[in-house]
Amino acid sequence: MTRRASIVMLAWNAWALTRRALDTLLATDLDAADVLVVDNGSTDETPAELAAYADRVRVLRLPENAGFVRGNNAGIAAVDPASDVVLVNNDLEFTQRDWLARLRRCAHGGDAVGIVGCRLVDGEGSLLHAGTRVYADDGAGVQIASGRVERDVGQYAGGDRVVQGVVFAAAYIRREVISAIGALHEDYHTYAEDSDYCLRAHAAGFFTVLCGGVTLVHRQHGSTGADRAWREQLLGAGRTVFLRHWRATLEAGYTQRLVLASAWDFPHDVAEVARPLARALDEAGVDVRYRSLYRRVLPHALAETGDSRDHTLNTLRARPMPAAPRIGLALGDPQLWRELHADHRIGWTAFDRAPDAATVDACNAIDEVWAPTAAQRDRLVAAGVAVPVLVMPWGVDPDYCHPQIVAPKNPHGEFVYLLVASWDDVDRPWLALRAFTRAFTHDEPVRLVAWIDPLGVDLAAATRALALDPHGARISVLPQRRVPEEERALIYRGADALFATAREGPALHAAAAGLPVVAADDAALTIDRLRETWRDRHAARRTALAASARVRRERGWAAVAERVRERLADIERALPMTPRAPVPRRGAGGAIVLGMHRSGTSCVAGLLHLMGCYGGDEAGFLSNPDENARGFFERGDLHAACVEALAARGADWSIPLDRDANAEPDRRLRGTFDTIRAELESRAPWFVKEPRLCLLWPDIGPLVADAAIVHVVRAPGAVAASVAARDGLTAPHALALWEHYNLAALAAGASRPRTIVDYHALLADPVATARRLYDALRDAGLRGLRWPSAPEIVAWVSPRLAHRRLARTPPLLAEHARLWAALADGGALREPVPAPAPDSVALLARLAVEHAEMLRRQHRGKVKKS
Missing domain, CATH: 3.40.50 (Rossmann fold)
Structure with missing residues (x-):
């Protein structure tokens, strides 16, 4: 039997917002849910205008503004005590007809689920909320992992995920949670009460989940937007109360500590791995202390500024470095691993080509090396690396790379293969281009978009013969440009299949995005596979979509972070108590x-x-x-x-x-x-x-x-x-x-x-x-x-x-x-x-x-x- 739900909408003045929220709400499928509007002491036309909705909603009028917490608590107390409660703001627009059914289904998908939130957008192309996280460092929180307002391309819409909290602008709360922990904590006036409630629910055995299948429009700060000073005062007060309640608990949630020496801004290829890794490690309970691996060699004009335009990373960066680090991880250039000082030093990077003598020496100078693939591990061992070499794969962010990412397709109806490569002897994209020209003719509606890193080559000159061939396949060669982190998956979702080269990264991202992948290995086989994928595109797409869920589950950064955390625990147990002396630099001349x-x-x-x-x-x-x-x-x-x-x-x-x-x-x-x-x-x-x-x-x-x-x-x-x-x-x-x-x-x-x-x-x-x-x-x-x-x-x-x-x-x-x-x-x-x-x-x-x-x-x- 479907659990009944009661929707509580808190309103204070701003009747235009309330009217829009009510009208759009009542136009959706409410499935017999009752609606209660709590008029929080409005002094404008709100009380009179609400009378026109008397046949569709109930109204609870409070004599004065009791604040967000007490106003919602009054509503919770006034609804059917057997029903679930859905808290919604009056600055929402309900643009998805089945929003309530999806939230209810998510909430009752398991006994441990207690609170469910959804994606919130601003209606102008930006994503505002996809699950909150508050840090004990300063009590400040983020509504998406980066803390930025990101362009909405469908990130976090690929499925449901357990989160620390959700904002109560829209929150489905099961009755079991209210019975176990009561209503919102009245130590709060407005702000931080939602994070508090989610943590209280977690302490009582209930998870908070973000339902990626629901997106609502939130014109946020509808009640406090006109008075920024007042809003900042309320935010500060909420953080103070929150830290009083939860700082010790949040700090105790870290079970491991790690010094991470890497790059969060530049070089970009390192940052693309280090940024999501750091966020995932933090969520996995690893207390990350960051320093730039490149700080000694990067000129000041290229060095990190201390602001990564990411609240989570900036929070981790601000944490003080321990005087005697136990475990350190250097992610980046092996020649800089000597800069890492810790009792146990780990080096982690991709070894896409045979390591030279300097790289082997750098590996042997630390305690263990992580390689992203078994082939790279074997390459290191064969080259003479004597320290332990473990396979520790790199990951993909399943919240930002999944089949629901919304990207424009080719307007001419062509089947598009994507090639993502560097113009070097690892990827050797010229071989892929040659194979593609042999696989298709110019008359066939198939196009290769070669997204090439052009460093060190004149792309126009290198591909001029392809451009002049009147019979060859349709090929577009594009130089790579910097793409915002949250929008990178658009490159993949805009294609129909990936033509993969030697590096694993593009194939991993394409698989997570649900694209068929054709590997460029044996030339004859490659040509056959290219044509087969095009001819049987529907079957290839079904197979790729089925594989996407597995890739996102097994190779998501959360899974990688859990493997890292387990390895850190093993290292910690084996470490001697005596700190290691710093390793001197070895150089000459x-x-x-x-x-x-x-x-x-x-x-x-x-x-x-x-x-x-x-x-x-x-x-x-x-x-x-x-x-x-x-x-x-x-x-x-x-x-x-x-x-x-x-x-x-x-x-x-x-x-x-x-x-x-x-x-x-x-x-x-x-x-x-x-x-x-x-x-x-x-x-x-x-x-x-x-x-x-x-x-x-x-x-x-x-x-x-x-x-x-x-x-x-x-x-x-x-x-x-x-x-x-x-x-x-x-x-x-x-x-x-x-x-x-x-x-x-x-x-x-x-x-x-x-x-x-x-x-x-x-x-x-x-x-x-x-x-x-x-x-x-x-x-x-x-x-x-x-x-x-x-x-x-x-x-x-x-x-x-x-x-x-x-x-x-x-x-x-x-x-x-x-x-x-x-x-x-x-x-x-x-x-x-x-x-x-x-x-x-x-x-x-x-x-x-x-x-x-x-x-x-x-x-x-x-x-x-x-």
Whole structure:
């Protein structure tokens, strides 16, 4: 027999809202449910207007506004004591006819279910609520996992899920719960009483469930929206009461503690795994303490800001780090696992290709490694990883990736295959494209949408032959762009099937979304499977939909988090009580970045920083956001010493007076640099960047006889433009300086390992140019370097870094042109460089004389004044 339900709608003023709520409510299938409107002391037309509904609803009039809690309690007390109670706000719109039947069915789907809520949207395309969670840290809660207002694409509509709480704007409460714990707690006025009630129900043995099959429109804050200050006051009061009741209980719900070193913002490929993992671990009862795994190597311009635009992650981030972590998990680049300090250290990443020696060493330096698949585990063991390697799969978020996601389909009626891949030798998408062209012709209504990560390749050039083939299959090649986290499943649901490559992630997401998956392995078999899936599309779709539920259940992040929690418990039981000593960094060697000002030396120094080279505490680097928002990577102490050393001989950066060949080295500069060198070598590999060192090399060169030279070059006209714009120098002066600095840099590196980095080549092809620099540094003896991911390199090396050029390129002397050609093609490293241009020597000599005369005049003026 179906349990009777009584609907209680609380109303206070705002008659237009109440009327809309009542009219839409009464137009749905209420299945004999009675409706009670509690008029909470309204002073507008509400009491009179409610009279028109007397034949369809009951009205309970309260003499004054008793608040949300007491008003609802009055309604609960006034309905049939044998019926379930459905609390609804008067700022709802009931847009789903069978909403009540679905909530009732969910509520009575098991004896342990006590309270049921639903998805709430704002009617303008945004999702507002899909289950609440309140944190003991500050009493603040979230209505969806991220805490953001997300675009509604059908997330959380894929099924029912147990949640900590639901908002009581719409809540179905079984009578058994009311009988067990009573009505709402009257310590509250408005806000937080719903979370309190759900936790009280849980303590009495009842679960709260979000019914994904029901969506209602909520014009929230209907009663308090006009007075934000009052609403904030009510929120604060509710949180205070809630924490008094529940802080200790919520804190006791964490059964494990974990230090998670990873990335929540950048690099994006790591963040796409780490963000849902952290949320799932928190819900599983793991107290996550977060730190950035990349904080030492990411330049400040790429580093995390502390705001991940996600309330849950920001809450976890704010938790203090334990003094002696027991278990640490490094999720990300193996070359950075050494940065993790804990009694038991775990490294977790995808090993999509055979690990190199540096990766094997990184794995063997920690206590255990997790690989997402058995094939990746076997790959590590075969390569020589001796520590335990466990299979710990990555997951998919079933609330955001499921068959009910609403996505537009191909408007031309084509059957769409989706290919999600990187243009690299792991995915090898060119093989998939070739197979697809063999499987279909241009006349068949089948299209491949290749969503390709284009880093390191010119997609248009690479796929031009496909585009020009009049007989081949229909193919659209699209470069990947950043997609909001909650909208990523739209890419999959917009297709009819996935054409999968080697990486597991796209196939896992497609399977969860209910798409058939065709693997690109054996070419002949692949072609047959592509055609078979298209021909038998209905059967393929039925099979995929049946598999979707299993994938979402077994590979959802909640299931992964439970496996992680169990493993952490096993580790905790086996750990000795004595804390482990921190593991020192192991590296060797250093590099000195030389080059003319405005030549890209800061960009290259930041690239060395990405590669794991230590240049000093970033707080000690010079900064001038107006001139270079990303920073100079110049140490303030070294900069000051160089300026002082040049001034001591009457020079500065723009008047590079030659040093007397018989002069004694500048002792103060040498002392400062010696101290800096000792600090750097303790944190090797290291780097130093300061263009003035080109002029002061005879003073400090002998102190770093084994350091490699990284000589950064840029076209003379571009440098002249930038220097003229910044410093007001004439073009001949700037060109003469360009020549002088570059010749000095070449002389400095004449007897040691050196490499030239062309700034223009770096901007044009960041990944390839960075790889040449990385290989050159390793050949020069630097150890402990890391190879940054392509997204890291591209994000740092941006064409926007190029400073403005002269509208008209200044005329170059023949010597300037020859020197630039020798620098650009690397000939300057193999053959004698051209002699300095006579005009440049004469100009700098004249400027030096004028500069010295100016200093003498200033000195005489000071003497006269004294």
